[in-house]
Amino acid sequence: xxxxxxxxxxxxxxxxxxxxxxxxxxxxxxxxxxxxxxxxxxxxxxxxxxxxxxxxxxxxxxxxxxxxxxxxxxxxxxxxxxxxxxxx
Amino acid sequence: xxxxxxxxxxxxxxxxxxxxxxxxxxxxxxxxxxxxxxxxxxxxxxxxxxxxxxxxxxxxxxxxxxxxxxxxxxxxxxxxxxxxxxxxxxxxxxxxxxxxxxxxxxxxxxxxxxxxxxxxxxxxxxxxxxxxxxxxxxxxxxxxxxxxxxxxxxxxxxxxxxxxxxxxxxxxxxxxxxxxxxxxxxxxxxxxxxxxxxxxxxxxxxxxxxxxxxxxxxxxxxxxxxxxxxxxxxxxxxxxxxxxxxxxxxxxxxxxxxxxxxxxxxxxxxxxxxxxxxxxxxxxxxxxxxxxxxxxxxxxxxxxxxxxxxxxxxxxxxxxxxxxxxxxxxxxxxxxxxxxxxxxxxxxxxxxxxxxxxxxxxxxxxxxxxxxxxxxxxxxxxxxxxxxxxxxxx
Numbered sequence: 304x305x306x307x308x309x310x311x312x313x314x315x316x317x318x319x320x321x322x323x324x325x326x327x328x329x330x331x332x333x334x335x336x337x338x339x340x341x342x343x344x345x346x347x348x349x350x351x352x353x354x355x356x357x358x359x360x361x362x363x364x365x366x367x368x369x370x371x372x373x374x375x376x377x378x379x380x381x382x383x384x385x386x387x388x389x390x391x
Numbered sequence: 392x393x394x395x396x397x398x399x400x401x402x403x404x405x406x407x408x409x410x411x412x413x414x415x416x417x418x419x420x421x422x423x424x425x426x427x428x429x430x431x432x433x434x435x436x437x438x439x440x441x442x443x444x445x446x447x448x449x450x451x452x453x454x455x456x457x458x459x460x461x462x463x464x465x466x467x468x469x470x471x472x473x474x475x476x477x478x479x480x481x482x483x484x485x486x487x488x489x490x491x492x493x494x495x496x497x498x499x500x501x502x503x504x505x506x507x508x509x510x511x512x513x514x515x516x517x518x519x520x521x522x523x524x525x526x527x528x529x530x531x532x533x534x535x536x537x538x539x540x541x542x543x544x545x546x547x548x549x550x551x552x553x554x555x556x557x558x559x560x561x562x563x564x565x566x567x568x569x570x571x572x573x574x575x576x577x578x579x580x581x582x583x584x585x586x587x588x589x590x591x592x593x594x595x596x597x598x599x600x601x602x603x604x605x606x607x608x609x610x611x612x613x614x615x616x617x618x619x620x621x622x623x624x625x626x627x628x629x630x631x632x633x634x635x636x637x638x639x640x641x642x643x644x645x646x647x648x649x650x651x652x653x654x655x656x657x658x659x660x661x662x663x664x665x666x667x668x669x670x671x672x673x674x675x676x677x678x679x680x681x682x683x684x685x686x687x688x689x690x691x692x693x694x695x696x697x698x699x700x701x702x703x704x705x706x707x708x709x710x711x712x713x714x715x716x717x718x719x720x721x722x723x724x725x726x727x728x729x730x731x732x733x734x735x736x737x738x739x740x741x742x743x744x745x746x747x748x749x750x751x752x753x754x755x756x757x758x759x760x761x762x763x764x765x766x767x768x769x770x771x772x773x774x775x776x777x778x779x780x781x782x783x784x785x
Binding site: 323324325326327329330358360361362363365 | 395500501502503504507508512516519520523
């Protein structure tokens, strides 16, 4: 669990994917503010944890949350609760 | 204008993108379109269809296709088939196959990156997505000629012969190509052209009565009851007919006329509102032209303008105009010109595009000349002429 929550970048990637549901690597890298290699490294860690998954379309790799994973739902709940509490 | 006093009930029903549930005078074409796709609907994997829809501006090509798209997707849904209708205006995408395909893909993957590959790659990706999602698409290429113009035969060939590169796989992509006439595809090579031309639906121009039916239909949806008199609908239909039977023009004119009525707080959309609306779209008569008319031409035209302004009629007879002219002459203390002379003046106004004249059907009292003032607001015309006549008096 530390592998996921200890990284500011990985948390930002998860928040972006919760917002837009699906995105390619270059766009994730741009939005997070890191280079392609760094983004792919973090995405692989999240995928290995079973929180996100990807599909290939030619050379394009689209990442999205793995909706069936209980870990994904837990992360979504955590972020929702956190942001909701901040607004109150 | 407060909501309570507006002539409108629901302006959105006059919007260019609104697709009505029923399409007056296009039901046969809608059935035919459905007929072309019936096999595709029953056995989507076995057959992809290609249809062309042709017709002039405002003959209902786009709306016909969109109505069909909604109906066919709903029908497919009932049968458990994932069939999507995707409508693309090629001109909006600068006729680029790449941009058109990107739009089609974005229906399935809204954040699909927009750069970095060729049209071929994107077409392969599109089919891959359809295979993965077991989806079928009817892709409508509106203003198809702009794609042909930009990309030529090659792009159209790729779209129409897609299945040849994937033997024994499900057919995924059907096409509807919309264009004004077949001249738009003359530059395609003969084989691509023949692939497209097997099913053609050509839409005829609407008649005046058909335009009235279409406008009546929209009036009942968009305006409060009795807010638009029959005469106004008739006048708008006539103007739309003069614009090549363009129903879209008529619908837009109705909206604009409604806006004029609201701005003046009239409560009803009088024919005068339609005249003002059309003069805001079509350049009205030049002021210089009015100034060059002789005194009696001005007086006669002033009497016509006054009659229209007062009566709210769409047409007036020559004899009514003559009577009004006699009153105007009295006002300006001058002797009226003869009937024959007035008829000549009428001819001049007609040539200048100020009025339109028609001969009424023969009745027991013979034929009479009717005058119509379709383009210029009677009030503005009266104001302009009064100004010119006053200058002369000074």
